[in-house]
Amino acid sequence: MSNPILSVSGLHKSYGAVEVLKGIDFEVSPGEKIALLGPSGSGKSTCLRCVNFLETPTRGEILLDGERVGVGSGGRAMNNRDLAPQRAQMGMVFQGFNLWPHLSVRDNIAIAVRKVQKSSAAEARDLAEAMLAKVHMAEKADAMPGQLSGGQQQRVAIARALAQRPKLMLFDEPTSALDPELVGEVLNVMHELADEGRTMLIVTHEIAFARDVADRVLFLYDGVIEEEGPARQVIETPQKDRTKAFLSRMNG
Amino acid sequence: MFEFLSVFVQYADQWGPRLAEAAVVSARISLLGFALAAVVGLVLALMQDASSALLRGVAKGYVIFFRGVPVLAILFLIYFGLPGIGVVFDAEPAAVVGLGLAFAAQMAEVYRAGLSAIPKGQWEAARSVGFLPGQVLFLIILPQVARIVAAPVIVTFVALLKDSSLASLITVNELVLEGRALATEYFLPLHIYIWVGVMYFIIAFPLSMLAKLLSRRARLGTR
Amino acid sequence: MEFLTSTILPGLLTGATVTITVTLASLTIAATLGFLLALVREFSGLRLLNFAIDAYVEYLRNIPALSHLFILYFGLASIGFAITSIPAAIIGLGLVGSAVTCDIYRSGFSALGKGQSEAALAVGMTPMQVIWLILSPQAFRVALPPLGNYALQLLKDTSVVSAIAAPEIMFYARSMVTSTFQTTLIYSSAALLYLAMSLPLAWGVARLEKRFGGATDV
Numbered sequence: 001m002s003n004p005i006l007s008v009s010g011l012h013k014s015y016g017a018v019e020v021l022k023g024i025d026f027e028v029s030p031g032e033k034i035a036l037l038g039p040s041g042s043g044k045s046t047c048l049r050c051v052n053f054l055e056t057p058t059r060g061e062i063l064l065d066g067e068r069v070g071v072g073s074g075g076r077a078m079n080n081r082d083l084a085p086q087r088a089q090m091g092m093v094f095q096g097f098n099l100w101p102h103l104s105v106r107d108n109i110a111i112a113v114r115k116v117q118k119s120s121a122a123e124a125r126d127l128a129e130a131m132l133a134k135v136h137m138a139e140k141a142d143a144m145p146g147q148l149s150g151g152q153q154q155r156v157a158i159a160r161a162l163a164q165r166p167k168l169m170l171f172d173e174p175t176s177a178l179d180p181e182l183v184g185e186v187l188n189v190m191h192e193l194a195d196e197g198r199t200m201l202i203v204t205h206e207i208a209f210a211r212d213v214a215d216r217v218l219f220l221y222d223g224v225i226e227e228e229g230p231a232r233q234v235i236e237t238p239q240k241d242r243t244k245a246f247l248s249r250m251n252g
Numbered sequence: 253m254f255e256f257l258s259v260f261v262q263y264a265d266q267w268g269p270r271l272a273e274a275a276v277v278s279a280r281i282s283l284l285g286f287a288l289a290a291v292v293g294l295v296l297a298l299m300q301d302a303s304s305a306l307l308r309g310v311a312k313g314y315v316i317f318f319r320g321v322p323v324l325a326i327l328f329l330i331y332f333g334l335p336g337i338g339v340v341f342d343a344e345p346a347a348v349v350g351l352g353l354a355f356a357a358q359m360a361e362v363y364r365a366g367l368s369a370i371p372k373g374q375w376e377a378a379r380s381v382g383f384l385p386g387q388v389l390f391l392i393i394l395p396q397v398a399r400i401v402a403a404p405v406i407v408t409f410v411a412l413l414k415d416s417s418l419a420s421l422i423t424v425n426e427l428v429l430e431g432r433a434l435a436t437e438y439f440l441p442l443h444i445y446i447w448v449g450v451m452y453f454i455i456a457f458p459l460s461m462l463a464k465l466l467s468r469r470a471r472l473g474t475r
Numbered sequence: 476m477e478f479l480t481s482t483i484l485p486g487l488l489t490g491a492t493v494t495i496t497v498t499l500a501s502l503t504i505a506a507t508l509g510f511l512l513a514l515v516r517e518f519s520g521l522r523l524l525n526f527a528i529d530a531y532v533e534y535l536r537n538i539p540a541l542s543h544l545f546i547l548y549f550g551l552a553s554i555g556f557a558i559t560s561i562p563a564a565i566i567g568l569g570l571v572g573s574a575v576t577c578d579i580y581r582s583g584f585s586a587l588g589k590g591q592s593e594a595a596l597a598v599g600m601t602p603m604q605v606i607w608l609i610l611s612p613q614a615f616r617v618a619l620p621p622l623g624n625y626a627l628q629l630l631k632d633t634s635v636v637s638a639i640a641a642p643e644i645m646f647y648a649r650s651m652v653t654s655t656f657q658t659t660l661i662y663s664s665a666a667l668l669y670l671a672m673s674l675p676l677a678w679g680v681a682r683l684e685k686r687f688g689g690a691t692d693v
Binding site for chain 3: 316317319320321322323324325326328329332333334335336337410414415416417418420421428431432435439440441442443445446448449450452453456457460
């Protein structure tokens, strides 16, 4: 058993009096793909966002490759500046794509390569184009994000995350904002990444995709992990009533 | 600092009443000018939607002209320029007319923005439940328009109030001109002009805050 | 007619150079100072500083420019800080304008969705990088049309500085009136000269609005 890339333990998150996460524990091994499922409001997106500290956990510990995320020496909470190098090791894909509309597709990817990884302009450009080729968007390098369909934007966003050479990819409902006919192209790209052996943590509503691609499924309900196990087992033969209810509703 | 401030206290009973009186003049020309702007602006807004190309052209030309020429130039033209062709105004009416005509162009834009912010579906829905045209306008459309234009109307008024200070340059005895008179009498221009500024602030600031509040509320209402 | 071309127009055009100088110089002050103020106001998170900026903006925005100019020109001179008329005009209109542009930039920043900075943080940018590389360029684009409108307003507002003896268009107009009494002709010529300068600017602003207005596809 190799050391986990990501280890989450005792994760709590409250907004005021509302407790959204009530103690989450799990680990992600290198190359492992984990799907976080659950009804809306179950806390799965919050959980993902706590991993790279876009949400600051109220309690709990996040270890990335053995290093404590978001907490500096002496237990001091990190600010956004200190967090930057840690976040750079995790690629994140958002539900709303969040491409930067003032930059071309190529520059959306290259800017972080240059400014964060401090590569040369030429290197950044080459890497950007290589990553675009990976998501089958090479021919759109000069386009502006506003000219692309949602599915294309999301593939660019995936390329942007890949260019970080991340230890871990975080997907926050990557297909939920897409028109149904565009979901497939994004899932295909994610499938290809999974086949490359990348480590992925995916919040999704695509049950079939989770079953086919994920190694393990965590089913969240009301801020706790209600059920977890091998993807096929949890999805095809759920043990808990809430998991069964959720899955039967999703399969409609 | 204390010395500086004590001057205000020392002269309060001499400056206070005179500047208060002048403030009444400022308020009067502002309100009358605004009333004129509100009416002319409404006519302009309606003209811009008229079917007659001539009416539309006139309204458009009006807006372009007054958007491109300083209020001060308008005031000078009315007060100093028109007598040259036989049209003579007293200073205060000249200020009211000048401010009113200049800001009518802005009010027209405010009205138009308000009307165009109402989706077509609102008219259609109101008609489809059987309202008469008047009812559609007064029960459904105008209340929504009022909500949207409330803030920009106040902002326009504050801008007009500030520009009413230009009337001092055509000899209207409002705040700034009275301030100049006091400044020459007392040789304390810094104190006097600060006082004048504060008097404008006292009227304008609460209005600006109200406009901010209303625009926030209007935004929330349309979501 | 000859009087118009031989005397009035040259006089007004001399004034126009000052009008344009004052407009450009105060526009530069307003656009840069306002941007710095907006940056601090949006991102510093220091309450006292935020309050100071709000006070500065409200003070400048709720008092006529004429009043500010008199304080700067006559008021300061009376306590030994004499500023000549053109610099006073530029500083006065520049400061007043910085309050306007501060609000313009701030609404530019607030028009950007939260996802924009989140995505930038997620790729490992520092907060400064997020502000400079991602947020500011976008806020500036959103701000361009209203900045153009402000420039148009400013061009007209420079007429006010004639009251502190800055020799721009209205100043020349007034002094020519005193010597010739051709009031109607002179003031309508002045109005038309402003119009001639405003129209191209207004056309440019309309183009900006078409290009950038409301097109924040975030």
